[in-house]
Amino acid sequence: MDYGMTAELEEFRSEVRAFVAGNAPDVAPKAGVRSAENPKELALLKEWTGKLFAAGYVGGSWPERFGGRGDAHSAERDVVVGEELARARTPAAVQGAANLVANALIDFGTEEQREKYLPGIRSGELIFCQLFSEPSSGSDLASLRTKAVGTPNGGFRVTGQKVWTTNGQWSDFGYLLARTDPDAPKHRGISAFIVDMRLPGVDVRPLREMTGTSDFNEVFLDDVELPPDALIGELNQGWSIANSSLGHERSGVATNAVRLRRNVAALVDLAGKVTINGLPAIEDGAVQDRLGRLSASVEALSALVYANISRWSRQSERVSDGPMAKLLFSELGVEIARMGLELCGEAGILVEGDVGAVDHGRWQDEFLYARAYTIAGGSSEIMRNIIAERGLRMPR
Ligand SMILES: Cc1cc2nc3c(=O)[nH]c(=O)nc-3n(C[C@H](O)[C@H](O)[C@H](O)COP(=O)(O)OP(=O)(O)OC[C@H]3O[C@@H](n4cnc5c(N)ncnc54)[C@H](O)[C@@H]3O)c2cc1C
Numbered sequence: 016m017d018y019g020m021t022a023e024l025e026e027f028r029s030e031v032r033a034f035v036a037g038n039a040p041d042v043a044p045k046a047g048v049r050s051a052e053n054p055k056e057l058a059l060l061k062e063w064t065g066k067l068f069a070a071g072y073v074g075g076s077w078p079e080r081f082g083g084r085g086d087a088h089s090a091e092r093d094v095v096v097g098e099e100l101a102r103a104r105t106p107a108a109v110q111g112a113a114n115l116v117a118n119a120l121i122d123f124g125t126e127e128q129r130e131k132y133l134p135g136i137r138s139g140e141l142i143f144c145q146l147f148s149e150p151s152s153g154s155d156l157a158s159l160r161t162k163a164v165g166t167p168n169g170g171f172r173v174t175g176q177k178v179w180t181t182n183g184q185w186s187d188f189g190y191l192l193a194r195t196d197p198d199a200p201k202h203r204g205i206s207a208f209i210v211d212m213r214l215p216g217v218d219v220r221p222l223r224e225m226t227g228t229s230d231f232n233e234v235f236l237d238d239v240e241l242p243p244d245a246l247i248g249e250l251n252q253g254w255s256i257a258n259s260s261l262g263h264e265r266s267g268v269a270t271n272a273v274r275l276r277r278n279v280a281a282l283v284d285l286a287g288k289v290t291i292n293g294l295p296a297i298e299d300g301a302v303q304d305r306l307g308r309l310s311a312s313v314e315a316l317s318a319l320v321y322a323n324i325s326r327w328s329r330q331s332e333r334v335s336d337g338p339m340a341k342l343l344f345s346e347l348g349v350e351i352a353r354m355g356l357e358l359c360g361e362a363g364i365l366v367e368g369d370v371g372a373v374d375h376g377r378w379q380d381e382f383l384y385a386r387a388y389t390i391a392g393g394s395s396e397i398m399r400n401i402i403a404e405r406g407l408r409m410p411r
Pocket residue numbers: 144145146147148149150151152153154155178179180181182231387388390391392393394395396397400
């Protein structure tokens with residue numbers, strides 16, 4: 016189903032599809048948002064990022080002097096790009112953190128900071144990570160404890176620990192939130208910074224995850240000396256800067272809906288290849304019923320996502336629109352991956368590269384990664400809280 020796509024957008028879609036087919040990097044597809052596994056893969060992803068920016072498929076909302084597309088850009092076009100990347104199982108630009116920091120610099124940075132960082136983000140040369148979450152501050156991010164203390168030269172000395180830092184092991188710079196006023200109410204004592212990840216005192220330790228790869232890291236900051244121009248915006252303005260940079264676009268959820276639709280199609284394909292009691296699984300009534308339900312739920316998600324994007328473009332978004340789509344997407348993702356793994360039977364234990372792995376071990380990877388989406392970007396419980404308390408106005 017296509018929800019409100021105009022002929023002009025469909026033409027744009029064909030253009031993007033051809034571009035992806037001709038330029039996508041030769042990187043093995045994996046479930047979810049993943050880091051490069053080695054320097055060669057990193058180089059390919061950086062080059063791909065540069066091409067996506069140069070074609071105007073990402074960064075379209077930036078000021079035109081930094082390569083933005085002006086009136087040619089629209090939220091719907093971002094959606095189309097995200098959908099086409101998902102459809103082709105191609106990685107997006109490396110990676111979300113660079114977009115976040117770019118948004119922060121465009122809205123709150125100095126002209127010097129914009130000139131220093133934005134061209135390198137566009138070319139794919141500079142990799143950024145997001146240094147927000149801490150071991151005791153994830154859902155309640157405003158309770159973060161990493162501190163930045165002013166130094167006599169106008170700079171800052173930073174001490175603390177971050178965790179879940181996607182791409183930290185490959186990053187040139189980090190977008191950091193740290194406490195600058197311990198006596199202020201917790202949301203008001205936080206500032207935003209750019210940290211050169213090669214400074215003395217920055218220690219990045221990759222974490223090996225149950226998928227077998229290292230997508231995120233622990234980052235220890237031990238008396239790291241930051242220059243005065245590391246501060247983004249005003250002192251203690253970090254909370255609003257972070258929220259504003261997170262709220263810039265909504266194309267990610269549309270991408271995710273396409274990803275799930277693609278996974279349901281792959282499930283149907285899988286059910287045609289494997290057997291239950293000697294018969295093709297696709298002929299089993301219970302399998303058909305489950306596939307039908309999953310497919311209907313994915314269409315419901317798509318409808319919700321398009322309605323949300325349209326309300327967002329008209330600035331009439333409701334507080335629980337995003338959380339509803341995020342909750343539905345991430346929980347549905349777990350269900351779809353679970354069914355894939357179950358259909359593989361004993362072969363579900365095999366991974367990429369194993370002899371006899373069904374669909375190259377894809378379903379185990381999908382299953383193990385799907386859980387991450389129920390945590391990242393706000394956990395399912397937090398989404399339910401927002402829907403209940405702020406959407407439905409139920410008691411806390
Ligand atoms: C794949 C992935 C990539 C990530 N990348 C980054 C990154 O690059 N940079 C970064 O800074 N962070 C990153 N994160 C971190 C992410 O933002 C946090 O994991 C998330 O905010 C949840 O925080 P937490 O893990 O500390 O869990 P906690 O907040 O400790 O929550 C633990 C459990 O308690 C529940 N819970 C907490 N509070 C409530 C409440 N009020 N009501 C009901 N239940 C509650 C949660 O739902 C969860 O089940 C990433 C996470 C994932 C999974």
